[in-house]
Every structure is written in C-alpha cells, then in structure tokens.
Amino acid sequence: MKSILKPLLMVAAMAVGIISVATLPARATLELNVNKGNVEPMPIAIPDFQGGLGPQISEIVTADLKRSGLFAPIDKAAFVEKITNPDAAPRYEDWKVINAQALVTGSVSKEADGRIRAQYRLWDIFGNQQLAGEQFFANDANQRRVAHIIADAIYEKITGEKGYFDTRVVFVDESGPKNARKKRLAIMDQDGANVRYLSDGRAIVLTPRFSPNRQEITYMSYESGQPKVYLLQIETGQRELVGNFPGMTFAPRFSPDGQKVIMSLLRDDGNSNIFAMDLRSRSTTRLTDSTAIDTSPSYSPDGSQVVFTSDRGGGSGRSQIYVMGADGSNPHRISFGDGVYSTPVWSPRGDLIAFTKQSGGEFQIGVMKTDGSGERILSSGFQQEGPTWAPNGRVLMFFRDSGGGPKLVSVDLTGRNEQPIPTANYASDPAWSPLLE
Amino acid sequence: MGRIAALTRNPAMIALVAALAITGCASKKNLNSPGDLGLNGAGAATPGSAQDFTVNIGDRIFFDTDSASIRADAQTTLARQAQWLNQYRQYAIVIEGHADERGTREYNLALGARRAAATRDFLVSKGVSGSRLKTISYGKERPVAVCDDISCWSQNRRAVTTLSGAGS
Numbered sequence: 001m002k003s004i005l006k007p008l009l010m011v012a013a014m015a016v017g018i019i020s021v022a023t024l025p026a027r028a029t030l031e032l033n034v035n036k037g038n039v040e041p042m043p044i045a046i047p048d049f050q051g052g053l054g055p056q057i058s059e060i061v062t063a064d065l066k067r068s069g070l071f072a073p074i075d076k077a078a079f080v081e082k083i084t085n086p087d088a089a090p091r092y093e094d095w096k097v098i099n100a101q102a103l104v105t106g107s108v109s110k111e112a113d114g115r116i117r118a119q120y121r122l123w124d125i126f127g128n129q130q131l132a133g134e135q136f137f138a139n140d141a142n143q144r145r146v147a148h149i150i151a152d153a154i155y156e157k158i159t160g161e162k163g164y165f166d167t168r169v170v171f172v173d174e175s176g177p178k179n180a181r182k183k184r185l186a187i188m189d190q191d192g193a194n195v196r197y198l199s200d201g202r203a204i205v206l207t208p209r210f211s212p213n214r215q216e217i218t219y220m221s222y223e224s225g226q227p228k229v230y231l232l233q234i235e236t237g238q239r240e241l242v243g244n245f246p247g248m249t250f251a252p253r254f255s256p257d258g259q260k261v262i263m264s265l266l267r268d269d270g271n272s273n274i275f276a277m278d279l280r281s282r283s284t285t286r287l288t289d290s291t292a293i294d295t296s297p298s299y300s301p302d303g304s305q306v307v308f309t310s311d312r313g314g315g316s317g318r319s320q321i322y323v324m325g326a327d328g329s330n331p332h333r334i335s336f337g338d339g340v341y342s343t344p345v346w347s348p349r350g351d352l353i354a355f356t357k358q359s360g361g362e363f364q365i366g367v368m369k370t371d372g373s374g375e376r377i378l379s380s381g382f383q384q385e386g387p388t389w390a391p392n393g394r395v396l397m398f399f400r401d402s403g404g405g406p407k408l409v410s411v412d413l414t415g416r417n418e419q420p421i422p423t424a425n426y427a428s429d430p431a432w433s434p435l436l437e
Numbered sequence: 438m439g440r441i442a443a444l445t446r447n448p449a450m451i452a453l454v455a456a457l458a459i460t461g462c463a464s465k466k467n468l469n470s471p472g473d474l475g476l477n478g479a480g481a482a483t484p485g486s487a488q489d490f491t492v493n494i495g496d497r498i499f500f501d502t503d504s505a506s507i508r509a510d511a512q513t514t515l516a517r518q519a520q521w522l523n524q525y526r527q528y529a530i531v532i533e534g535h536a537d538e539r540g541t542r543e544y545n546l547a548l549g550a551r552r553a554a555a556t557r558d559f560l561v562s563k564g565v566s567g568s569r570l571k572t573i574s575y576g577k578e579r580p581v582a583v584c585d586d587i588s589c590w591s592q593n594r595r596a597v598t599t600l601s602g603a604g605s
Contacts (some may be wrong), residue, residue: 153527178583204578205541220546226573227546248550248574251543264547266574270505270554272547293547307546319544340503342541382585385541401538403585429542 020186030102030124030131032070032159039414041072042158045100047083048076049120050107053143057108057118060128060147060197063191064165064418065154067410068395069192069417074100086121095125102131104154108146118146124152144193145436152435164390168364169397169432170208170217173197174405181405181426185219187234189433190390192422197230208232209431217431218242218261229263231279238268243277243284251295256303257325262287264295274308276326287328293319298345298353300370307334307344307353307370321355323370334372339364343386346370348434349393351363352413356385356398365398378415388432397421399428485525487600494521498556500594502539505551507559515556518598528600530565532556534574535597537590542576549574556596563576571601 032042044065049058065071081094086105095103106120119135134153138146145166152163173186173195185198185205199205203223210217217232229242229249239285243249247266254261259279264272274287274297288294299306302324311319313333321341323329335341339359346353352367357377363384366377384400394413399406405426411418421430451568458588484486496519498511507515522530534553553572561567583587 049491163580179580181578183578194484204575205574206546206578248546250546264545266550268554270551270558272550293544295547295553296543340540342544358539 011111030127030158039070043069043074043099043100044102044104044154045074045079045095045098046104047079049105049118050083050086051109053108053110053116054106057147057150058104058106059141060144060191061104061120061151061154063387064148064151067191067419069412069414069419070159074098078354086119089130090123090125092123092125092128095123100125102154102158104150106150111137116143117148119344120148120150120153122157144189145234145235148189148191153388161394162392162396162435164392164395164432164435166436167391168214168436169388169408169421169430170198170210170433171408171430172205172208173423174428174430175201178405183219185232186427189424197220198234198237207251207429209253210433212256212434214433214436218254218263220252229261231261242279243275243282245275251297253298255299256301260308262297262299264297274306274328285327287324287326288331300346301350303372305346309342309344309348315422317435320410321353321368321372334370335368335375337374337375345389347389347393348391351393354387354389354396356387365396367396367413376415378413379409379411379418384409386429388430390432397430397432399430451487461487463573469594475601487528490521490525490598490600493520496599497595497597499591500552500596502537502590503548504596505555507549507555515559516563519560519565522560522569526569528569529600530560531601532560532570532572532597533579533597534572535579535593535595536577537593538577538580539590540577546574546576550575551593552596556598560598600605 014392019231030099043080046058046062048055071320074305078098081091083105083238086107090103103123108116108118111117115137115321117137121133122131124131136146148165151165155163164286167190168187169190170187171184173184174181176182183204184201185208186195187198188195203221206220208217210220215234219230220227221230227248227250229252231240231242242261245265250264252263254263260276262276265275266272271291272293272295273289274294275284276287284429290312292310294308294310297306297308304327305323307323309319310322313320319342320333321335322333324330339357341357343356344353353370354367357364357366362380364377365379365384365387366375368375381400387396387398389396395410397408397410400409408421408423408427408430409418410421427428495514498514523540532553534549536548553574557570557572580593582592
C-alpha cells in the first residue's frame, strides 16, 4: 500500500511547501528500544533554536517528544554550554555532565522569498558524533508542521520507529447542555493546535474517520433526518451520501486502500448487518447476515480481514469481538474475557486490536492480539470509549467523560503515559490521520 | 443543575416536563388543527390532540439494560397507544429509539434502532398500520435525564412515539 501511495505523498508534500533538501545520515549508536517492557525516558537537551522563530519551533519539538513519554527533556537552566552556532559540534563533555544522552540544535530563518528555512542537528553525546541533520523549507502557515516533522525525525532516528507528530485528528466538538448537545465535526493537529470546524452544528454528527489519502473523512450525520453515512472532502467541504440504502447506515470506516467504506446497515427487523461499498463502482457487498447487532467493522491493514462486534452469541447485550474474512467468510469470535466488548480497531501495524470493554461498572480501553490472546487493559474509567491508533501503532487516543462532558485523552501501549489532549470545548470520537508527509 | 437533578429523581415529573415540551412543539406545528387547543392543563387535553396522546395515553415506554424486549408495563402503554392511534388515524408516527449512556456510541445507535423496531412491531400487532409508522434511532445522543446514575439511565432507555403531524 505504501508504495502505491508514495507518488501521491510526494506531491502532497510539495503542495504544502515542506521539502527536505539535505540529509546527513550517520551510524546510530544512540538507541532507545521501545519494545522493552519498561522504557526509561531518554534525557534529551533541546536548547532554543537560533533565529527569531527558533524558540517557538524548538518548544513544539520539545513538547511533542515529552508527550510521547519516551523522552525526558532536560531543564534548560541546567545547560552548561550555550549553543551559539548550531552547525558546530558541541562540547560533548558539557552535555555529559548533565547526563544528556541526545542534544538537538537548530535554527530557523526567513528566506528572501518569504519562506521559512528550518534546520536541526541531532547529536549523540556519549558517542561524540552527529547522528542526523536536515533542513526544511516551509510556508508561513506550516510553521508548526515543520516542528512536528523535526520531532518525528528525531523520534525515528532514536527509536527506529516512525513518529506520529505530523498528523491531524478529526473529532466531534461538543457544546451546550447534555440533553441538547451541539455536535460539530472539527479537525486539529494531534497536539490540539489549529482547530478548524467542518460542520455548523445544526445536525448531529458522529464517528468521523480518516481516509488513508488524508483528504476526506467518512462520518454519520442526521442532516437528512434519517441518520446516514457521508463522505466529506476536507479542503473543499464537498459532501456526499454513501450509498442509497433504505435504512440507517452507521459506524463507517475506510478500507486501507481508500476504495471502500465498510459500515453497518439497519435491517427492517431492527438488527444491523455489515456492508462494504466500493466508492468507484458503487457496488455493495453484504458481509454479515444475522439476527444480531453486527457493527463497528474495521479492516486489517492488509485489507484481508475485518474485525467487528456482534451480540450473535446470545445473552442480551453480550456484545463480543469477531474476526472474518473481508468477503464475510469464516466469522469467529476472538474475545472471551469477562465483560462486554465494543469499538474494535485494528492497529496500523497489524499486530493488535484496540477495543472498549465494559466490566465491573467501568469502561476500559485495551488491546489484544488478533487471535484474541494477550488482552491488556491500558486505561479504566467511569465512562470512556472509542480508541483510535496513532499511525505508528504505539499510541491510542480515545474520549473520556468524567462528568459534565467528554474530553480527549491519549495513552501509549505501556498504559503508563496518559496525556490529556487540549480542546476548547468538550470533544469525542477522535480519529487519527495517517502521517501527513 | 440542582433543579434538574431534583426533577430527574421523580420519573412522573420528568414525564410531565417532557410531555409539556413535546406538546409545545406540536401545538406550534398544528395551529390550525381543530383538535389542538394548546396547553389547558393535563386533564383537560382535547381528545385526539397530540397533548391528549402524550399526557393521557403516555408517549413513551422504558426498557431494561441492553434489552429491546417490551416489558409488561410497556405492553400496557403500547396497547393504549394502539387503541388511540387506531381511533385518530390522521397522524403519521415516528418512533424514536434511545439508549442510556452505558454503552458505546455505535452499539447504542443499533440498540436504539432495535428498541424502535420492537415498539413498531408491537403497535402493528395491535392493528396500527405499518405504513403510518417510521422509526429513528438516536442512540445515546438525546438523553432526557442528565445525571450520571441509575435513576437517569432508566429514564433514557426509552422508545418515544411521536406524532409527526396530521398525515391525512
């Protein structure tokens, strides 16, 4: 899938005006093994970048890395060397004494044509060497993106895994009293910056999800009276009904190639089955046909399987997680824990399924392997649900209502690094974009 | 907030508040309908008016947790609804299915739909024409009771029979 998308991504990168023009790779001795059970955050020193915009950019880089839970930025007051030339090798001994494992230096300047030039260098202090150096050009509007791209580069150089900072989140902005909540589609950067509204709040909107091409979302809206699944082009605002089904359609998600939307369709008898619709040919495929609530379908990243929930196992309300072929073949239950399971979402890495579980009067966010084994609960609360994966499969975002209204929260796979996502109003149903690149 | 919390502890009160609110809407829509004289107090609703239906018949039934089964008390209400609806055939009907907040959003949309369908099917079994009946699910998106405990959840697990105006 990656190779098919690559040419498109390059074009997208050009369009937003962020171009990497120089990379200076070096052999890595500095490593952080994120697959160990207990990761100690790596002490990292990030002095203010040079130039007028420099401190703003380095502050965003610092915040990204800190929130990941994998890095511990060192208090600037402890720094011994004052960096005046970000291109020159630092005095390694000065950084060793404050136990900085890594040092990031950088500068930001304005070009004659108005663009921003941002560059950074990553230094391996105990290896006495430069680990990476890159520079980027960007339009003014993309200042924050440059910072996120630099944070992603540092994250990847040190952990060996792709970052997730240059991403966006689409969600439902909620305001007003609980019995008359106004719900609007909104989009923002993963750290809560740059919020933009995508609907006016007149109709209830729910469950937005990103297309793999990042340009559109699928969601459910009551705008026609009957709740239905729609597509929305993020930049143009163009909307389109998905399919011409007689009843309510809900719980939509894209296929990994972006060509299909999979969703639930209400049957006349009050039960719900799962359908996939090809967005080009408009042909629909029925994947389940049961007198049960079959919903919340989510494709595996290779598109060959679908995870979903069903109460077909009997016992009122005992919703459980099932996996079937993408053609509906061989549905089999994979969740057997003590509780009710819902909202399964396949990890972009393919290795795990995240879910919401109700057990003992609590709502839990957890993960299990794709055969249902190895269940781990990452977060518990009175009311929380709806996990979405960061594109690198290491962090989940979900929404939690601690009384009053819902807010967004992220948690990493260790379950130890929980972070609130700042939003102006109440917020629910987050969906993480792929890396913007 | 304190006042709402106090009201929601009393199911009868909340039903009345909801009934008044709904009648308020209906009376606006049907200003020219001869049957609807607006708010004259609960007992004085004109027979055949939307207010009569909501106040004297009862426009809603309640469900057990995670269930779409029509309970015995609900069967009584629905039988009364059916009799009334068969008498006043000018109304088209939309049945709203709702869930409490103790479930996830997508599951609750499906559960609300199942409750609305079960309610519709019961009314049809009592002779109400299926062609007059539409259903819609609001999942947990439109609670009437807004506290965070059992007293509210039981009020929110409901199906509401709404008269969508003279269908004639």
